[in-house]
Amino acid sequence: MRKLLHRIEEGMDNLKIKKKLYMLYLICVLIPIIITDSVIFFIVRSSEQEKQQHEMANIANAVSYNISNTISSIGETAKSIYTSKYINSFLMQEYESAPEYVLTYQEFFKDHLLENILGMNNLVFTFYIDNETIVNGGKVNKIENIRETKAYQSLVEQKKSKGIFFVYDESRNKISKKRQIVFLQKLDFYSPNKEKILKVELDYGKVSDELKKMNYDNEVEILNEGRIVLSNKKHGTESENYEKVKKRSKYTYCQEVNLYGTELEIRIDESEKTGWDSLMNKFQIILLLIFVNVILPVLFVYLINRSFTKRITKLSKVFQSVNNEQLIYMSDERGKDEIGSMIRNYNRMVERTNHLIETVYKSKIREQEIIVGRKNAELLALHSQINPHFLFNALESIRMHSILKQENETADMVEKLALMQRQYVEWGADCVEIEQEIEFVKAYLALQKYRFGERLNYDINISPKCEKKIIPKLTLVTFVENACVHGIESKSSPGWIFVRIYEKNENLYIEIEDTGNGMSENEYQDLQNKMQNASIEMLKVKGRVGVINACLRLKIVSDDKVKFTIEGEEGVGTMVMIQIPVEYV
Known part of the structure; x- marks a missing residue:
């Protein structure tokens, strides 16, 4: 057996990959598909009818349970209302005036949970009462308003105290006519001499959608009095009258259900899909299919796999030598297929590449190392000659000279300029505490105040719990500078800049607002898009590079x-809001 497999393997090595794939397709795909489809078709045909009946019975039971559960929940709520002395007292009370009734009505529904309980299930309820002292409207109406409805008339004709009715409301105008599912309950537990009715209207569209959401392939229809009142397929719209039942031979399963005296019939049609679960009942045939579709193809794929992977694995290992100074030859060049040809070409490439590495690449590397070393030495020498602190010393000398001449305003400006310059030069870490950044903002605004005078006013408000939060250095002052230059500078009248920092809902909020000239709506949208999508590429384009830089960091x-978020109005001002999750600051 081993010798036979070895001969087959050698034969495979000499076949073209195209021929191997043809053989793979023929033996592992085409033949198994033909055999499998033939067997499955025979099995499914023999068991399809029995399974269809069983599935339709399950569907009918599920639909029956679903609609019964929905109606029963309404019935239980109606039962509690039926025996409620508090509700009866409210309905039967004689009111001396309309305002008295309105106040009582509001108090009743304010304290009672009835509207919330029914409202959560998208139910609309109304009380109808034989009480002349009430005012029509809202959840309580006079009994005359329901006596002309089909649901009430059906309740009286059937001599029932409660029931569920599928009606088409034709009392509305042509536009608002619609199908209704109505539950009526006589409230005669107390004061039976006066007629009281509870009406609960279900959302027909929701009930219909719930039936469709059950996602049955079979068509499901619920019938009442010769009408199709509910269906998971299209049988008229909600605004059209119920469709009459037609005799159709495709119905193969029916089940009846009684809801508070209302007879409903559930009809299920045959599905066009065939069953696959019945395959498990044919164990011997399944074993045959497993052999044809799994064992036989796996054996043949194994032989092909050996032809591919054995040599490709060796080739992969030698390719790992690309990280070394010398590439490695591959000794095994057997086979006349594409893989064998690739191995031979690889060996020729190795020979030429090793020669190039030795003669050209290594020499270039050494030359580059010498050049880079020389450049680094020159840069270090230049850096050692530059001491940025001379600038601070010079500024300090100017400040002291101004103090001696009692030019205190100039001295203060120089001091703030030195503070700002030190922030730029002594970069250190990229992030600083907010209180440090605010000091820089204050220094900048103070300098701008000297420039603009009464045209510039500012207010800085920071929550104490935010002072130690960390943000990228010089980001906040960038937005303040932008507000000053693009907002206040171009405005002749006095303006304000507001800086607000606070924490809310696990987020740090930074707001920079100005009362400058603002921008057009298109400019706001364009700037917000650039801020939210800031990238390195944008920094290469002229414009508000400082803002893009800050947003990117x-x-x-x-x-x-x-x-x-950027908001504002042209001629009024601009506000930029930055929202950062607290965990990142």
């Missing part, structure tokens, strides 16, 4: 969880 530190 905020996106980086928050794993792209930061949200930017």
Whole structure:
């Protein structure tokens, strides 16, 4: 057996891949499909009718349970209302005036949970009472308003105290006519001498949708008095009258259900789909299919797999030598197929590549290392010659000179300029505490105040719990600068800049608002899009690069969880709101 497999393997090595794939398809796909389909067709044909009957019975039971459960829940609620002394007292009370009734009505439904209980199930309820002192409207109406309805007349004709009725409301105008499912309950437990009726109207559309959501392939119809009142297929719209039942031979299963004296018939038609579960009843045939579809193809695929993977695995191992200084030859070049040809070509490539590495690449690497080392040495020498603190010393000298000459305003401006410049030069970490960033903002606004005078006013409001939060350095001042330059600078009248920082709902909120000239709606939309989608590529384009830079750094530190919102009106002002999850600050 081993010798035979070895000969087959050698033969496979000499076949073209195209021929191997043809053989794979013929033996592992085409033949098994033909055999499997023939056997399955015979099995399904023999068991289809029995399974269809069983499935339709299950569907009918499920539909019956579903609609019975819906109606029963209404009945239980109606039963509690029927025996409620509190509700009866409200309905039977004689009111001296309409305002007195309205106040009592409001108090009753304010304290009673009835509307909430029924409202959660999308049910509309109404009381009808023989009481001349009430005012028509809302949830309580006079008994005359229901006596002309089909549901009430059916209740009286059938001499029932309660019932469920499928009616088509033709009392409405042509536009609002619709199908209704109505539950009526006589409230004669107390004061039987005066007629009281509870009407609960189900949402016909919701009940119909619930039936459709059961996702049965079979057509399900619920019949009442010769009409199709519910269906999971299209039988008229909600605004059309119920369709009359026609005798159709495709119905093969019927089941009746009684809901409070209302007879309903559930009809299920045959599904066009065939059953597959019956396959498990044919164990011997399944074993045959397993052999034809699994064992035989696996054996043949194994032989093909050996032809491919044995040599490809070796080739993969030698390819790992690309990280070394020398590529490795592959000794096994057997086989006349594409893989064998690839191995031979690889060996020729290895020979030429090793030569190039030795003669060209290594020499270039050494040369580059020398050049880079020289450049680094030159940069280090230049860096050592530059001491940025000379600028601070010079600014301090100017400040002291101004103080000596009692030019205190100039000294204060120089001090704030030195503070800002130190922030730029002494970069250190990219992130700082908010209270440090605010000091920089205050210094910037104070300098701008010298420039704009009374045209610029500002207010900074920070929640104490936010002062130690960490944000990227120089991000907040970028938005403040933008508000100052694009908002206040172009406005001749006095303006304000507001900075607000607070924490809410596990988020840090930063708001920068100005009362400047604002922008057009299109400009706001364009700027917000750029802020939310800030990228390195945008920094190469002229425009508000500072804002894009700040947005990009905020996106980086928050794993792209930061949200930017910009609002405003042209001629009124602009507000930028930055929302960052607290866990990132």
